[in-house]
Amino acid sequence: MKLGILFSGGKDSVYSAYLAKKHKHELTCLISIFSENKESYMFHTPSISKVKKQAKVMNVPLLIQKTKGKKEEELKDLEEAIKNVKQKYKIQGIVTGAIQSVYQASRIQKICDKLNLECFNPLWQKNEEEYLKELIKNKFKVIIAGVFAYPLDKSWLGREINKEFIEEVKELNNKYKIHPAGEGGEFESFVLDCPLFSKPLEIKSFKDFSTGENSWRREIKIK
């Protein structure tokens, strides 16, 4: 099936694309929503400009849709983007990286339903720890690009998701209810390498910004 992937460049969307390909579906187009609202309910936005570099090494066309990120307006923008991709690339379905968020998943389900497209959520209800281990096993190199919840701090930026990371977030989940896969928006990730990439992305430089209390973001430049 020709599929459009809702793509933020973070682990969830890249891993969902990987699973789609593993199930012999065609990654026809990546769809990235660039929200001006950093607190968007729907979309993860850090490092989205780097998504272009990822699309290049994946050799998959990328459609970028801008949105002001107002609560329900951004859904119209998303619908518009999916509609365009359907017309241009004749996709038959959409893939999302939703794990627990019924807010995200049900809204995308409604849009797909309206546009007569299949909707795939391959990470739906997945066990977080098992998921993070799968990423490592399948040679995903993922770093933390933003942290947005206490007690996560600046020191977490740039950390790679590895065994040590999993042990630490498990502990934070017990103590502070930090979702181990960051789906509650506690942290956001960026994929530097995975089996879908023809070559790994290399970081040229980066700059860290505080974006509020307990909130840090790393802007990365790719070589």
Place this chain on the structure above:
Amino acid sequence: MILLISTCKEKFHELEFVKPIEKILSENKISFFTKHHKEITKSDLNKTKKIILSGTSLKDNHFLKDLKNFEWIKETNKPLLGICAGMQIIGLLFNGKLRNKKEIGFYKEDFKKEFLGLKGEQEVYHLHHNYTILPKDFIKFTKSKIPQAIKHKEKKIYGVLFHPEVRNKELILNFVK
């Protein structure tokens, strides 16, 4: 041993509609095996204690063309739980008629009688275009107009239109335990 039956046309959809049920069973150390409805054999049905029929995606109605694969449901004495598409299959086999009603997302359903542990008002996750009217010999457990949770009057055949693997995991555990 529990038999979990996939109703999905696309294998890729099983990650979303079958895997979460498997997760609940394995986290609770309940032994099970999973098969697609097209691959079910008599020996599978004999060796299982209870059976769960999964749901599938909104757009996937292929199971409607394959109802002949489910004829065994009419004869089985094993407890059976049908989820969403699974409930529609049960309904159709017991002469219920298919009707349209689209519901997507969280809804409140009021259980007038206890249904596999659910009582009173409960939040449930819906993802369906269709439902079946209450089949003959079945009881409806919710106050809603359309049947959201049903059970056969004599047999241990249960159906839910919503997806308990998302918000009401205890329902699945109450069924299998």
